Amino acid sequence: EVKLSGDGRMGVVYDGADWNFSSRARVAFTLSGTTDSGLEFGASFKTSDIRGDAAGADGLEDPRAGNRGTVFISGAFGKLTMGDVASAPEELFGDLADVGYMGDDWGTANGGTNDIPYLTLDNETTSGLMYTYSAGSFSVAAAMTDGNGYGSALQGTFEADTQAYSVAAAYTFGNYTVGLGYEQLDRTGSVLDMSQTELAGIAKFGNTDVKAYYAIGGDANPVDDAVGLSVASTFNAITVKGYVQNVDYVAAGVDSVTWYGLGADYDLGGGAILAAGVQDDDINGSDPTANVGVKFKF
Amino acid sequence: EVKLSGDGRMGVVYDGADWNFSSRARVAFTLSGTTDSGLEFGASFKTSDIRGDAAGADGLEDPRAGNRGTVFISGAFGKLTMGDVASAPEELFGDLADVGYMGDDWGTANGGTNDIPYLTLDNETTSGLMYTYSAGSFSVAAAMTDGNGYGSALQGTFEADTQAYSVAAAYTFGNYTVGLGYEQLDRTGSVLDMSQTELAGIAKFGNTDVKAYYAIGGDANPVDDAVGLSVASTFNAITVKGYVQNVDYVAAGVDSVTWYGLGADYDLGGGAILAAGVQDDDINGSDPTANVGVKFKF
């Protein structure tokens, strides 16, 4: 069976200097089936109205990036997913609450967004394998790429002999989830290998969702440690959201960076949300950015 | 909700020297929803079987061009559309009647088609904003692009500091519509700015549709004035169509150009039309072009 759904957005974005238009429409294909023995299988990917917009290079957005295509098979053994998968910790913990109608496609003048800075498979288009399994309150995930290379040739980040691994576990009790993740990037020359460990906590207090993480870089990872927190509170049709993150770098003389976002969503009903957000960082000479618009689910 | 529709065409095209094949199939996605307060929103775009054909560079047709993706929200205030919009006058007046199964994708040996030579947002892929409003017999439209740049980077026509504006109004009484439009292109250096004013008339006499326009270039627009007329008459399953256009240029010594098209459609029913057309211009040394084929709606 093939099912269709869609999303769209339109609004204006401020990059610290100019207000520009940005809109997008996408259709998601969701394919699903079941074997005679009860294994479930499926696939999903997206197609979009591809144009240049303020968030991408003008007129040069590439149809091959970002469709998040995956294929899976699942059963009592868990779920195996192949394709444009995330890292194991991102699969279990996700990112912080986003702000504005552009979500994580729009960040500070220096690129900071609500995305948690996971080390591996974060918005890459490398083909990877993900295994996930849940039993009661426990969830585990493991992800890896093959030895064929890592990164995006289109974006000039492809490395032929680099391989990524990650594992993560989460435990949920009532409205609280805690999790631990570990990621490794094996690059040519062992001194270039990088690793990262993440501790994450997710909690729900009434109408308020809180998420926090702490990450420690290892090996040749330029990140010493990173920490972040987001809060989202819903009052009737309005959701107020905010996040703050800080990264410290290993290198002497490189300043740590703090960035944050504040936003509000107004639910118009029927799948439409009016959203506005402001984001900024403490890097010298950079102005706040903002975006205001509507986002749609179809 | 996501709805699907489609179109296709197949036939042969004569470019003045050779007859070649040309075919295409497309699917259009139409997304729609309604907010709790009754605002309508939606989006639409197309995907196609992308191959090189006689009308494009061989094997190099780009999937990012021409999907005409837009996102809109509408209510009592009118309609706001963002994305690959047309200019305001094109939105209200459209183009002249097309000839042949290729429509405006196939023109004279020098590229003249049934398209009215609007100054702005004509087959560009720049992100723009369109506002339209109708009250009784009156319709108005306004369109603009943001300051992020104008034109298509893919086609090498992108200008970073160029912005387009346009406004148009139309009045309909019975079977007649008259309209006035104004377009402006602000380019780097004020002496490079261009403008254009269009006067258009659309009439229906029994089974005959007539459309005519007169356009006057201003500022640095190389066009002095342009004029065009099309007639389409339907006799049972057959529609005979023709258009003629003329452009005078400002520059001394540059000849004016006249071009025209003549065609006939035969309605096969069920969404299929057999169509043939011939187009030519009065530029020295260019031969007539032609195309014959079937076009489908699904």
Add this chain to the structure above:
Amino acid sequence: EVKLSGDGRMGVVYDGADWNFSSRARVAFTLSGTTDSGLEFGASFKTSDIRGDAAGADGLEDPRAGNRGTVFISGAFGKLTMGDVASAPEELFGDLADVGYMGDDWGTANGGTNDIPYLTLDNETTSGLMYTYSAGSFSVAAAMTDGNGYGSALQGTFEADTQAYSVAAAYTFGNYTVGLGYEQLDRTGSVLDMSQTELAGIAKFGNTDVKAYYAIGGDANPVDDAVGLSVASTFNAITVKGYVQNVDYVAAGVDSVTWYGLGADYDLGGGAILAAGVQDDDINGSDPTANVGVKFKF
């Protein structure tokens, strides 16, 4: 009417040196209609989750290749198809039985697969025209490209003055089909023209399908002759498949090449098949390749 269907696959591929991941998901659009006089028309093409995988250049798979888009109209006169058509003999005889979950997308270390080495329109994206007609036990097909050029500009194989022609006929009696095909490639300079004649036989013995062909190259075709055979036998949920092919070259001192594949499919039901296959050739220094995975129909 627009109908959707889909396919997907996931698994691992061994290229003779490394095991890598490879997955893909696709959606096929099938468009159909009928004219008032009963002519049927339609179109079909595919869209996919486009990523680099082990079978393609990393991250550089192109969305314009392989969607196999075609448009057709059919009636008592036969069927006319335009677009990404195959050659006439491939249309009537197809290819040998494939092995593994990757089908003909995965072959020996030197690229040999279950594909019969047809001379023309084999996995090209050139726009062509196909005519097919069946009457009782007889089927005929004819295919040609226009003079606009041949091959794929994207893959660097485009030749501006090359044109392909092919004709084929097949006769079916009971469980047996025999066929004859002829292909011609007219290239710039008559001494570069190539031709090829194919004789094919298809038979069904109980649960076993057998297909064989013999091809003779002519004119400047570097192939002297080629021969191949495939057998596929089904035992309940299991299908065992194998093929072997041999090509002799005209040039003195160029070794002939033999390659083969062996595989098994296990039908999981519901549209899912577990498939494994091994392929190898007798070229010095090349190791066997293999692939194991699941393939899905939606």
